Structures are given as C-alpha cells and as structure tokens.
Amino acid sequence: MGDLHSGLREDFIGSPSKIGVYRYHSATIAAVALAAILFQVYVPRFLAQLSYLELPLLITVYFSLMRRSPMAGVAYGSLIGLAQDSLSHNPLGMFGIVKTLVGYFAASASLRFNVENHGIRLVISLFFCFFHQFLYWVLSRALLGEELDLNIATTIVVSVLNALVAVPLFRVLDKLKVPV
Amino acid sequence: MDLLLQRYRNVAVLLAVIVAQLMLLAYQVKSNGEVRLIRIWAVSAVTPLARAIEAGRSSSAHFISDYFVLLDVREENKRMKTDLDRVQMENQYLRTELSTADRAKSLAIFQQTSPSKTIAAHVIGNTTGMGAKVVIVDRGTASGVEKGMAVITPDGIVGKVTSSFPTASYVLLVTDQTFAAGVISQKSRVRGTLKGQGNSTVIVDYVQNEEKLEPGEWFYTSGDDRIFPKGLPVGHATVVRPGKSRKEIFVAPSGMRNGLEEVLIVVDGVHTEIPEAPLASQPVHMQDPPAAETSTDAAPAQTGPQATDADRLLDRYRRIGAVEGRTYGEGGGGGPNFNITLPADPPPGAEKTESSSTNEKAKEQRPGQQPKPSSQPAPAGTAR
Numbered sequence: 001m002g003d004l005h006s007g008l009r010e011d012f013i014g015s016p017s018k019i020g021v022y023r024y025h026s027a028t029i030a031a032v033a034l035a036a037i038l039f040q041v042y043v044p045r046f047l048a049q050l051s052y053l054e055l056p057l058l059i060t061v062y063f064s065l066m067r068r069s070p071m072a073g074v075a076y077g078s079l080i081g082l083a084q085d086s087l088s089h090n091p092l093g094m095f096g097i098v099k100t101l102v103g104y105f106a107a108s109a110s111l112r113f114n115v116e117n118h119g120i121r122l123v124i125s126l127f128f129c130f131f132h133q134f135l136y137w138v139l140s141r142a143l144l145g146e147e148l149d150l151n152i153a154t155t156i157v158v159s160v161l162n163a164l165v166a167v168p169l170f171r172v173l174d175k176l177k178v179p180v
Numbered sequence: 181m182d183l184l185l186q187r188y189r190n191v192a193v194l195l196a197v198i199v200a201q202l203m204l205l206a207y208q209v210k211s212n213g214e215v216r217l218i219r220i221w222a223v224s225a226v227t228p229l230a231r232a233i234e235a236g237r238s239s240s241a242h243f244i245s246d247y248f249v250l251l252d253v254r255e256e257n258k259r260m261k262t263d264l265d266r267v268q269m270e271n272q273y274l275r276t277e278l279s280t281a282d283r284a285k286s287l288a289i290f291q292q293t294s295p296s297k298t299i300a301a302h303v304i305g306n307t308t309g310m311g312a313k314v315v316i317v318d319r320g321t322a323s324g325v326e327k328g329m330a331v332i333t334p335d336g337i338v339g340k341v342t343s344s345f346p347t348a349s350y351v352l353l354v355t356d357q358t359f360a361a362g363v364i365s366q367k368s369r370v371r372g373t374l375k376g377q378g379n380s381t382v383i384v385d386y387v388q389n390e391e392k393l394e395p396g397e398w399f400y401t402s403g404d405d406r407i408f409p410k411g412l413p414v415g416h417a418t419v420v421r422p423g424k425s426r427k428e429i430f431v432a433p434s435g436m437r438n439g440l441e442e443v444l445i446v447v448d449g450v451h452t453e454i455p456e457a458p459l460a461s462q463p464v465h466m467q468d469p470p471a472a473e474t475s476t477d478a479a480p481a482q483t484g485p486q487a488t489d490a491d492r493l494l495d496r497y498r499r500i501g502a503v504e505g506r507t508y509g510e511g512g513g514g515g516p517n518f519n520i521t522l523p524a525d526p527p528p529g530a531e532k533t534e535s536s537s538t539n540e541k542a543k544e545q546r547p548g549q550q551p552k553p554s555s556q557p558a559p560a561g562t563a564r
Contacts, residue, residue: 040308041226042233045306051306070194074194074197084308088307088308088314089342091204091208093202093208096204097198100197100201143209144209146357146358149357
C-alpha cells in the first residue's frame with residue numbers, strides 16, 4: 001500500500017531525486033517564441049477560429065515548466081509578453097506583466113509536480129490559460145480603465161481548447177530539449 | 181543578509197520586472213502616447229514578412245481561381261456552340277455582373293464617387309492577443325494615414341486607425357469591445373452609440389426605451405464622434421427590444437459582410453446627408469412588366485434612361501436580327517454578325533416607329549449585306 005502510494009506520488013507529484021532539468025538552445029527558444037507570435041499575427045486572418053489559440057502563452061508555460069527555474073520563467077514570460085505587446089494595440093507591458101507572472105508561477109509549480117505527465121500538463125495549461133485571461137481582464141480594468149466583459153463560460157471553453165492543444169504541442173517541443 | 185537575499189532572490193527579481201513594466205505602462209498611460217520606437221521596429225520588422233506571405237497567398241488563390249474560371253469558360257464555349265445567340269447575350273450580361281461584383285472595381289468606383297478623399301489599403305495581418313479585433317493594413321504614415329482616421333468599405337464602416345507606422349497601420353474593427361462611434365437611424369433619426377461586442381454583432385447603446393425603432397432599420401454614422409463622416413452606412417438592426425433602462429439594439433455591421441481584404445482609409449472626410457431611400461443592396465420589390473400591346477414572340481426590351489445594360493444589349497441584338505432578317509433559335513445560315521453598324525438609336529417614345537421602319541428596311545435588304553453606315557456611333561453595350 002505504501003509502495004503504491006509512493007508510486008502514484010512520484011507519477012503525479014514527482015520525487016525531487018527524479019526531477020529533470022532541461023536546457024534549450026537560446027536560438028531554439030527565440031525561434032519558437034517568434035513563430036508563436038507570428039502565428040497569432042497571420043493565421044487567424046485566414047482561420048478566424050484559431051484567434052482564440054494563445055500560443056505565446058503556451059510557449060511561456062512550457063519553457064517555464066521545463067526549465068524549472070522561477071528566474072528563467074520570469075525572463076521568458078516578460079520577453080515573450082513584451083514582444084507580443086509590441087505587435088498588439090495595447091500599451092507595452094500588459095501582456096508583459098501577465099506573462100511574467102505566468103512564467104514565475106509555472107516555474108514554481110514545476111518544482112512540485114512531475115511536469116512530464118500529460119495529465120499534469122493538461123491541468124497546468126488549463127489553469128494558466130484561465131489565469132492569464134482573468135489577470136489580463138483585471139489589469140485592463142485596473143490599469144487602463146477599459147470596461148471589458150469577462151464571460152466566464154467562454155473563458156473556460158477557450159482555456160480547455162488551449163489546454164487540449166498544449167498537450168501535443170508540448171510533446172513536439174519535448175524533442176527540442178537538451179538534457180543536462 | 182546574504183542568506184536573506186539568496187532566499188528571496190526569485191521574488192525580488194519578479195517584483196523588479198513587474199515594477200519596471202508597471203512604470204512603462206504608467207508612462208504610456210500618463211503621457212497618452214506610445215513607445216513609438218519599439219513599435220516601429222516591431223511593425224517594420226514584421227511588415228515585409230506579412231507582405232510576402234500575403235502576396236504568396238494571394239497569387240496562389242488567384243491561380244486556383246483563374247484555373248476554375250478557365251474551366252467555366254471552356255464549359256461555356258461548349259454551350260455557346262449549341263446555342264450561340266442565347267449564350268452570347270447571357271455571357272455579356274454575366275460579364276457585366278461579374279465586373280460589377282468584382283470587389284476591387286467596386287472599391288475603385290466607390291472611391292471615385294465618394295465625396296470623401298480615401299486611399300485603398302490591403303489587410304495584411306492581425307495583431308496579437310486572443311480574439312483581438314484589430315487588423316494590420318499595408319498603408320502607414322508614408323501614405324498619409326494618421327491615427328483616428330475612419331476605415332470603410334463601399335458597404336459600410338469597418339473601424340478606425342488606432343496606430344500608424346511608416347509602412348503599416350492598426351485598424352480597430354467595429355466588432356472590438358473597445359470600439360465606439362456615433363450613429364443615427366435612417367427613418368426615426370434616433371441617435372445612439374455603436375459599440376463592439378467582441379463577436380460578429382455590434383450594439384447601439386444609449387437609446388431610450390421610449391424611442392421608436394423597428395428591426396431592419398438602417399443605421400448611419402452621425403458624425404458626432406469626429407472620426408466618421410456623417411452618412412456612412414453602419415448596418416441594419418437585427419434585434420430591437422426594450423431593456424432595463426435603455427433599448428437593446430443589435431446591429432449586423434454591413435462593412436465586413438463581404439470579407440475584409442481591401443478597405444478604404446478616409447483621409448479627408450466629407451459629411452453627407454442620411455439617404456431617405458433604402459440602400460441599393462437591399463432587396464427591392466419590382467413590379468411585373470406590363471403586358472405586351474402587340475402579340476410578339478418576346479417582350480420588348482426596356483429602353484430609355486431606366487434601361488439596364490442587359491436591356492440595351494438585348495435591344496441591340498434584336499435590331500441586328502431585324503437588319504439581317506434573322507429569327508433567333510431557328511439556326512442555319514451561320515451566326516449573326518454582331519459587329520455591323522446599326523442605325524442611330526431611336527429617340528425616346530419613337531421606338532415602335534423606328535423598329536417597324538427598320539424591319540421594313542431589313543425585308544428589302546438581303547441577308548449578309550451591310551447596312552448603310554450611320555453617322556452616329558452604335559450603342560455602348562455593356563461598358564460601365
């Protein structure tokens with residue numbers, strides 16, 4: 001019973017001795033982040049349904065999870081967020097702040113969970129997609145005074161869709177990692 | 181102290197980055213400006229790639245479209261061999277319709293006829309952000325585009341320019357949640373504020389429950405917002421119902437109903453009056469044609485200033501048939517010569533006399549003989 005419990009614990013929570021830290025080439029991270037941002041610029045023009053896919057967020061979550069370093073998470077989040085801001089109509093810093101927090105919390109979570117488990121990845125992606133949307137809405141109202149509506153049901157559906165995309169996307173991105 | 185710093189290093193870095201970005205935000209909000217240099221770099225770096233992608237997509241789409249058009253032409257040629265006269269008339273009519281429907285031409289026609297000075301632009305991309313209703317167009321400050329200019333299509337308003345860079349501009353669409361514009365209804369002259377919803381419909385807000393308004397009524401820009409010139413179509417009301425304090429009016433925006441590829445940016449707007457009549461694109465009830473006074477095989481084509489291009493073309497072909505003594509549909513004797521010079525157009529009200537005299541002339545003339553050249557040119561046909 002004790003073995004079963006510890007096995008489940010290692011599967012979902014992970015044991016500190018088995019936690020793997022992965023590195024990625026800087027060029028790989030930059031190229032993937034740029035591709036995610038350009039995807040948001042061009043693809044929804046032809047497939048409007050894909051405008052709800054927040055690839056820069058998923059990339060931020062992935063690299064923060066796999067790098068397992070809160071400082072790296074902050075760096076990934078702020079840089080990807082600011083790059084996204086520079087091509088958006090919002091003031092610079094909106095996506096920057098939101099993704100900085102997402103990167104930090106994702107990296108912190110990665111220290112406690114086995115982030116190579118697909119179920120954990122799904123739940124974490126779902127949580128951070130909702131968190132991202134909610135935080136962006138809060139900042140828009142608080143800092144910019146914009147009266148945006150937050151439709152909870154729509155936000156949850158969008159988060160679920162993003163989480164479903166995240167699992168296979170993370171699987172593909174796993175092939176780019178370089179074990180330390 | 182070192183231990184403390186080591187322990188809270190991550191949180192300290194997080195706070196430092198957040199505070200730095202908050203200060204950047206505060207600067208932009210307080211100065212009501214933008215960090216233009218960063219945006220110009222970003223947009224200028226992305227624009228050439230966007231143009232290349234758009235050009236590649238556009239040429240591929242045109243190639244495929246041309247291929248299918250050619251297939252249609254081949255099929256049409258086969259039909260023309262079996263029923264040359266009928267198909268030629270249909271073909272001319274369809275060509276006219278096609279050329280009228282062509283988006284680029286209609287844009288150019290609108291541009292020429294509109295009193296406002298506009299410049300055409302292509303949509304080359306979207307901005308980032310989940311569900312963002314902001315698009316990038318390929319005209320910027322180098323073309324005279326400025327922030328706050330209205331963006332329209334011949335069908336109605338599309339949005340407004342929110343940022344302008346040397347080679348590109350951001351256009352906030354009417355469907356965005358932050359969009360607002362002053363509008364006025366066509367019949368009851370009810371004023372309100374158009375607001376985006378983040379989806380395909382928009383609403384007209386600040387209309388009192390006591391105001392009279394019916395579904396289907398058209399809204400036009402009122403010019404109150406100092407962005408859109410007065411008199412531009414906005415859309416028609418799809419739902420009108422009383423709300424808690426104000427009417428709930430949902431509007432289907434007309435400017436984007438044919439897709440959003442080419443738009444016009446209003447660089448110098450001119451206010452116009454709200455039209456009394458419904459828009460030309462609305463379905464119009466047409467009375468049945470009057471019964472023919474004489475028993476002829478086909479109804480006479482309408483002539484005069486109200487005639488359409490198809491009517492004029494049909495009339496021209498009938499006159500050619502009359503001159504050559506030909507009865508369409510019987511076949512034989514080769515095809516008619518559509519290039520012969522016809523006598524001058526009859527004056528309005530004298531069609532019947534002219535037509536009968538032409539028929540008499542035709543009876544005297546042998547088929548294949550060229551009629552006497554006229555001093556006046558032949559009718560223009562289908563030119564628009």
